[in-house]
Amino acid sequence: MAALAACSGNGSDASGGSDGSGKSSGSAAPTRQAGPAERLAQLMVTPAQVGGRSVEKPGEDYAFAASPSEVRLDKAVCAPLAYAMNQLPLGEPQADLTRVVKTDSMSDAPTYVTLTAYAPGGARSALSGLEKAVGACGAGFTATSKNAGTTYASVAAEQPTAPAGDERTAFKATLTVNGVTHALHTEAVRAGDVVAVYFSVNGMAIAQNRPSDAKPMPAVVNAQNARLR
Structure with a gap:
């Protein structure tokens, strides 16, 4: 100063x-004062904080959609689930930032971390919408974009990795590709006016037609949650 x-x-x-x-x-x-985007960059975990794992910007070539407006759903209430599982911001964000955390092993599923900043009250509303979607979409839903389409067979609430933040929620979704079932796990934590969403999918297993049950790495979730306090 x-x-x-x-x-x-x-x-x-x-x-x-x-x-x-x-x-x-x-x-x-x-x-x-740091702006919303700068604040999120400061909050995002670093490789040193996640045991030396890489923390990278995800490739745009494999993105389901570039923004929530590009996503179409057969059940509108399920939109927050599609956004959370495709690294898109929930609600009405001021800024968002996504990074993918990977290990050296090709067999390990990566963990996607999406941080979103909101105006006062926006984060609470965003998480509430996600919780409502989990309860309303148990029988599954279909999400499509100009790049792809995915049908989720089921959605069920589950326990988050650990207590954290002011509010938290978690869910498991299943999908079937070429007759093989895959489980995808997502959790979200609100700390003040910031929401962190963690998601994992084993793309290698899907490509190789092997069943998978991908969960966000606890070390990554715990490290990021600690930075939100």
Whole structure:
């Protein structure tokens, strides 16, 4: 922070910007507040905080959609589930940031971390919408975009990795590809006006027609939750 200093009339050193009458004539520049996007970048976990795993920007070539507006659903109430499982922001965000955390092993499913910042009250509303969708979409739903289409056979609530934040929710979704069933796990944590969504899918197993049950890595979830406090 820069401070403006004024010299006193008697030639002695001055502090606090005295004008000789004992009153401060100087003013300090206000501290710049980080914007929503910058704040999320500061909150995102680093490789050192997740045991040396890589923390990367996900490739756009495999994105289901670029924005929530590109997603179409057979059941509108299920939209938050599709967004959460495709690294798209929930509700009405001010900013969002996604990174994918990977290990060196090709057999390990990566964990996607999506942080979203909201105006006051927005994060609570976003998480409420996700919880409502979990309860309403147990029989599954279909989501489509210009890039792909996915039918989820079922959705069920489950326990989050650990207590964290002000609110939290978690769910499991299943889908069948070429006759093989895959389970995908997602959890979301609200801390103030920020929501963190964790998601995992074993793309390698799906490509190889092997059953999979991909869960967000607990070490990643716990490390990111700790940064939200």
